[in-house]
Amino acid sequence: MKNEQKMLSRRGFIHQALYNTAGICIGSITLAAFGKSEDKPIPQMTDNLSEFDWGFIVDITRCIGCGSCVRACKAENKVPDSYFRTWVERYEIDANEDVHVDSPNGALNGFKENHVQDKHIVKGFFVPKLCNHCRTSPCVQVCPVGASFVSPDGVVLIDKKHCIGCGYCVQACPYGCRYLSRPPGTADKCTLCYHRIHRGQQTACVLACPRKARVCGNLKDPDSEIRRMLNERPYYMLKPELGTNPKCAYIGLDKEVK
Amino acid sequence: MQNTAYVRRIFIILLCVIVSGLIIQRLLRPKSFGEFGSYRGNNLAEIASQESVHQGKEVCRECHDKIWNTHEKDIHFSVQCEVCHGPGDVHVKYYHGEVKSISKKDAQMPKKYTLEGCLFCHRKLNSRPRTFAQIDPVEHYRFLGITSTDVRCTECHSPHEPLFLLEEVKKARIHPAIFECENCHDSRPEKGIKEVAGHPVIFTCQDCHPAIVKDFTKHKHSFMRCTACHLFYRENETSGRIFKNSHQRFCLLCHERKPFRDPNKVPQIDFPKHLQDTAAVADVNSDDLKDDTTVCLKCHSDFVHDSDLIKKIRGSER
Amino acid sequence: MSGFVFPNELHVIWTVMIVLYPYTTGMVAGAFIVSSLYHVFGITRLRPIARFSLVSSFAFLLFAALPLLVHLGRPERAFNIMITPHFTSAMSGFGFVYMIYGILVFLEIWFCYRADFISHYTAAGGIVKAIYYVLLLGVTEQNEHTDQVDHKMVKVLAGVGIPVACILHGYVGFLFGSIKANPWWSTPLMFIIFIFSAVVSGISVLIFLYQFVNWLRKSAIDQDALDVMARLLWGFMIVAVVLELMELLSLAYEQTERWAILRDLITGKLWYTYVVFQILICSLGSFLLLSFVTLIRLPKQLSNLLIFISSILLLGQVLLMRWNVVIGGQLVSRSYRGFTSFLPGIFEKEGLVVAAVIFIIPFLLLRQFDKIFPFFTPDIRKSNA
Numbered sequence: 001m002k003n004e005q006k007m008l009s010r011r012g013f014i015h016q017a018l019y020n021t022a023g024i025c026i027g028s029i030t031l032a033a034f035g036k037s038e039d040k041p042i043p044q045m046t047d048n049l050s051e052f053d054w055g056f057i058v059d060i061t062r063c064i065g066c067g068s069c070v071r072a073c074k075a076e077n078k079v080p081d082s083y084f085r086t087w088v089e090r091y092e093i094d095a096n097e098d099v100h101v102d103s104p105n106g107a108l109n110g111f112k113e114n115h116v117q118d119k120h121i122v123k124g125f126f127v128p129k130l131c132n133h134c135r136t137s138p139c140v141q142v143c144p145v146g147a148s149f150v151s152p153d154g155v156v157l158i159d160k161k162h163c164i165g166c167g168y169c170v171q172a173c174p175y176g177c178r179y180l181s182r183p184p185g186t187a188d189k190c191t192l193c194y195h196r197i198h199r200g201q202q203t204a205c206v207l208a209c210p211r212k213a214r215v216c217g218n219l220k221d222p223d224s225e226i227r228r229m230l231n232e233r234p235y236y237m238l239k240p241e242l243g244t245n246p247k248c249a250y251i252g253l254d255k256e257v258k
Numbered sequence: 259m260q261n262t263a264y265v266r267r268i269f270i271i272l273l274c275v276i277v278s279g280l281i282i283q284r285l286l287r288p289k290s291f292g293e294f295g296s297y298r299g300n301n302l303a304e305i306a307s308q309e310s311v312h313q314g315k316e317v318c319r320e321c322h323d324k325i326w327n328t329h330e331k332d333i334h335f336s337v338q339c340e341v342c343h344g345p346g347d348v349h350v351k352y353y354h355g356e357v358k359s360i361s362k363k364d365a366q367m368p369k370k371y372t373l374e375g376c377l378f379c380h381r382k383l384n385s386r387p388r389t390f391a392q393i394d395p396v397e398h399y400r401f402l403g404i405t406s407t408d409v410r411c412t413e414c415h416s417p418h419e420p421l422f423l424l425e426e427v428k429k430a431r432i433h434p435a436i437f438e439c440e441n442c443h444d445s446r447p448e449k450g451i452k453e454v455a456g457h458p459v460i461f462t463c464q465d466c467h468p469a470i471v472k473d474f475t476k477h478k479h480s481f482m483r484c485t486a487c488h489l490f491y492r493e494n495e496t497s498g499r500i501f502k503n504s505h506q507r508f509c510l511l512c513h514e515r516k517p518f519r520d521p522n523k524v525p526q527i528d529f530p531k532h533l534q535d536t537a538a539v540a541d542v543n544s545d546d547l548k549d550d551t552t553v554c555l556k557c558h559s560d561f562v563h564d565s566d567l568i569k570k571i572r573g574s575e576r
Numbered sequence: 577m578s579g580f581v582f583p584n585e586l587h588v589i590w591t592v593m594i595v596l597y598p599y600t601t602g603m604v605a606g607a608f609i610v611s612s613l614y615h616v617f618g619i620t621r622l623r624p625i626a627r628f629s630l631v632s633s634f635a636f637l638l639f640a641a642l643p644l645l646v647h648l649g650r651p652e653r654a655f656n657i658m659i660t661p662h663f664t665s666a667m668s669g670f671g672f673v674y675m676i677y678g679i680l681v682f683l684e685i686w687f688c689y690r691a692d693f694i695s696h697y698t699a700a701g702g703i704v705k706a707i708y709y710v711l712l713l714g715v716t717e718q719n720e721h722t723d724q725v726d727h728k729m730v731k732v733l734a735g736v737g738i739p740v741a742c743i744l745h746g747y748v749g750f751l752f753g754s755i756k757a758n759p760w761w762s763t764p765l766m767f768i769i770f771i772f773s774a775v776v777s778g779i780s781v782l783i784f785l786y787q788f789v790n791w792l793r794k795s796a797i798d799q800d801a802l803d804v805m806a807r808l809l810w811g812f813m814i815v816a817v818v819l820e821l822m823e824l825l826s827l828a829y830e831q832t833e834r835w836a837i838l839r840d841l842i843t844g845k846l847w848y849t850y851v852v853f854q855i856l857i858c859s860l861g862s863f864l865l866l867s868f869v870t871l872i873r874l875p876k877q878l879s880n881l882l883i884f885i886s887s888i889l890l891l892g893q894v895l896l897m898r899w900n901v902v903i904g905g906q907l908v909s910r911s912y913r914g915f916t917s918f919l920p921g922i923f924e925k926e927g928l929v930v931a932a933v934i935f936i937i938p939f940l941l942l943r944q945f946d947k948i949f950p951f952f953t954p955d956i957r958k959s960n961a
Contacts, residue, residue: 049294049302061387062387064379064386064387064390064392065383065385065386066378066379067378068341068378068379071341072312072340072341072345075311075312075344075345076310076311076312076345077311082583082586082587083583083584083587084583084584087582087583089580090383090385091385092384092385099913101580101911101913102580103580103582103583105583106583109378110374110377110378110379110381111381111383111385112381113381113383114383114384114385116384120444121384121385124383124384124385124386125385125387126385126386129582138755138756138757140664141664141665142664142665142666142667142755143662143665144657144661144662144665144667144668144670145653145656145657145659145660145661145662145668146291146296146297146298146660146661146662147297147656149295149296149297149301150295151294151302152294152295152302157301157302157305159297159298159301161298161301161304162288162297162298162301162653162656162660163649163650163653164648164649164650164651164653164654164656164657165648165649165650165653166644166647166648166649166667167589167590167647167649168665168667168751170584170589171589171590171755171757171758171906172755172757173757174756174757174910175582175910176581176582176583176584176585176909176910176911177582177584178584179584179587180587180589180649182649184649185648185649185650186649186650187649191305194305194306194308195305195306195307195308195309195310196310196312198306199310201310201312201314202314204311204312207312207314207338207340208312208338208340208341210334210336210337210338210341210379211336211390212336242756242757243756258910258911258912258913261715261717261719261721261722261725262715262721262722262725263713263714263715264690264712264713264714264715265725265729267713267714267715268683268686268713271713272679272683275679283658283659286655286659287659287660288660291660296660296662
């Protein structure tokens with residue numbers, strides 16, 4: 001009797017295992033097949049993409065930290081709460097070279113008061129931050145499925161239909177400009193308002209800035225404003241030692257800004 | 259041999275699994291993958307086809323040209339309509355008749371004239387560039403004798419015409435960059451520049467306009483900085499535009515009687531009653547007075563500058 | 577949150593599941609290497625636990641990918657990693673290495689257990705007999721020649737499997753160590769540290785299960801095998817801990833830009849989990865215990881008890897190490913100016929309860945497997961185990 005029981009349980013186990021395995025295999029291949037079955041044809045990009053290389057300038061000497069850019073970006077791209085495609089940091093440096101940095105809710109609601117109240121501030125400034133659209137971007141390098149990529153016109157983009165939401169790219173970005181929000185479970189970041197620049201419109205943040213602290217343009221165009229500014233003003237990039245070759249130039253960048 | 263056939267068989271099975279895996283991979287791969295690089299080429303067009311939310315001020319101009327021109331002329335020209343009024347996509351779609359399902363209520367664009375709306379930019383913060391116009395609300399109200407703390411900026415200031423400029427801001431007179439004490443100092447120092455040894459050499463109003471500055475100290479407005487009325491708009495590091503701000507509305511920013519303002523702090527008049535009274539006394543048409551944009555200075559120029567001196571300087575300098 | 581962090585850094589995205597994943601694959605790799613020590617390097621004293629190690633490795637492997645699937649924002653697209661792999665990414669190799677390793681271990685188990693399958697085939701009837709027939713690919717003969725062939729196949733597979741197991745687990749270490757953006761993770765040593773601590777966790781879990789199961793069944797353990805495993809554990813744990821401490825020493829000595837914030841991390845947010853528990857209690861504690869056991873002659877009962885405690889301490893140590901690396905690295909801001917905070921959820925999708933369930937299932941599976949193919953009894957074939 002005991003042997004039979006043992007055989008039954010053995011049989012039962014083997015039955016179960018086989019059915020489950022078969023089910024999982026068939027199910028997952030079907031799911032995957034339907035997921036990839038049709039790449040519907042989409043109107044082709046008509047621009048000559050290789051004539052463009054989009055770059056960005058942030059002029060720290062002009063930013064007043066009003067937060068209009070943050071609000072405009074949120075509205076334009078429907079960025080979810082507590083995640084940011086762009087934000088503004090405030091730096092307050094006192095006479096002892098102590099630095100205080102803050103960015104209340106990414107400066108979405110501006111800055112309500114001085115952060116440091118009890119000491120005399122000798123130097124202060126605002127630094128808007130966004131994706132640097134690096135030439136040798138680490139986020140593109142680490143994406144396991146090719147959902148993070150650099151477009152032919154130099155914009156680092158995310159394929160939201162292909163991204164699996166592993167979060168590797170979020171970890172790899174040294175500038176903290178990527179996020180993974182659920183929903184929708186895919187990575188996201190500043191797209192340089194790709195949909196706007198391809199219609200000849202300015203990015204939402206450049207449009208909203210009342211101080212011309214942000215400039216976006218085609219680096220390959222020698223007559224563009226961005227080219228002229230890069231040729232005239234001293235600028236620096238963030239974390240150049242990491243070899244990301246960022247295309248976002250910061251005019252007036254202070255050593256305290258990381 | 260029968261004995262070791264299993265070895266051959268298992269490796270054949272393995273090979274079949276690998277080959278079929280490769281075939282399946284080829285089949286499941288999106289067609290546009292690899293078109294431009296290691297990604298789905300179609301995605302570029304997908305992303306570019308996203309709808310724009312912000313319209314840009316040229317679109318607002320189509321219907322709102324009058325306020326648009328006013329706004330464009332004055333100092334807030336660099337502030338986009340949608341920055342204060344919010345994105346205009348729903349509003350434009352409704353009024354262009356593009357989408358039937360939007361209700362008129364949805365298409366309304368709010369006028370965000372709360373205190374905070376102005377203070378996003380104009381609150382005085384240590385980290386803001388000192389050349390940028392900013393106020394500490396408490397200090398500003400105290401200076402103007404405003405007794406109530408919840409008075410909105412728009413009770414005095416017009417968002418579309420903050421300075422009531424007589425000429426378009428972009429065509430105003432170019433002026434070299436000037437420095438004020440507050441650009442470097444937290445509060446107005448007691449000593450002047452010339453009295454401090456080793457003070458950095460900077461342009462002040464006195465350097466080019468000595469007679470006017472000397473004369474100014476004798477008039478009623480001498481406690482004010484030149485740039486309070488002669489607003490200097492710094493366009494770049496070396497130069498900007500200067501405005502004369504002689505519009506009647508500009509004077510009224512301080513001098514119009516408001517219920518929340520302490521009349522003992524700042525002399526106040528009722529407007530336009532003041533013009534009607536004056537017209538009666540001077541025996542002129544009060545409408546003519548009202549239409550004159552610089553009407554205040556016709557009588558009160560001595561409160562500001564010696565008008566003869568100004569005329570003399572104007573004659574010789576130009 | 578303390579100090580300043582970039583606004584997006586408030587969210588910690590690699591949480592409990594990503595701590596569990598290297599822990600599980602560590603045991604996969606570790607158990608496999610123990611098994612290969614017998615099959616390839618001929619440490620015959622490990623024969624009693626060789627099959628057990630191999631099957632444990634496979635059981636853990638079956639569920640190693642599950643934490644990742646639970647973590648993915650879009651698990652239904654998980655196969656994209658094999659359909660459109662982007663080979664510049666360390667993670668892109670995952671699907672293929674996992675598959676190759678899985679096939680390899682399955683094959684090795686198949687060759688290892690062929691004799692058992694044959695004996696079950698002869699004893700069974702009906703549909704079960706048919707299943708065994710298919711499993712044996714129609715060859716139900718066993719003789720000295722097939723034994724030799726099986727033995728050779730197992731040896732080859734075990735040999736090839738060692739680097740594959742190292743890649744399977746090591747790539748996770750490389751993944752972390754190559755993220756230059758993260759000051760806590762970025763080091764070339766991470767690959768090696770992970771492999772050595774994987775072996776530690778593998779040996780620890782084998783010792784733990786071996787002692788625990790035999791205690792439950794009141795059966796005798798093979799003292800020789802246990803002693804060898806304890807000695808191996810001692811050696812590997814010394815290397816693993818020394819590597820990690822050397823890395824830390826190097827950081828503390830060179831004092832580059834990142835040292836200030838990392839020092840604050842270690843003495844602040846990670847003080848208890850890293851310094852007190854991982855290093856002092858688990859590493860130092862188990863080192864002392866294993867040193868006693870290896871260097872001093874102790875009565876067998878005491879020495880076995882100390883070995884058992886050490887294995888538990890080291891299982892904890894490796895788990896804490898994964899926690900401190902994964903979570904700790906995300907607590908530090910890339911602005912080098914502050915920290916965010918993290919508390920694991922309990923009943924969430926990526927919470928502690930789900931993690932516990934995923935972790936326990938392989939053990940239950942092992943138990944079932946043992947009921948059908950007891951792996952503590954050595955193979956009847958002389959030249960194999």
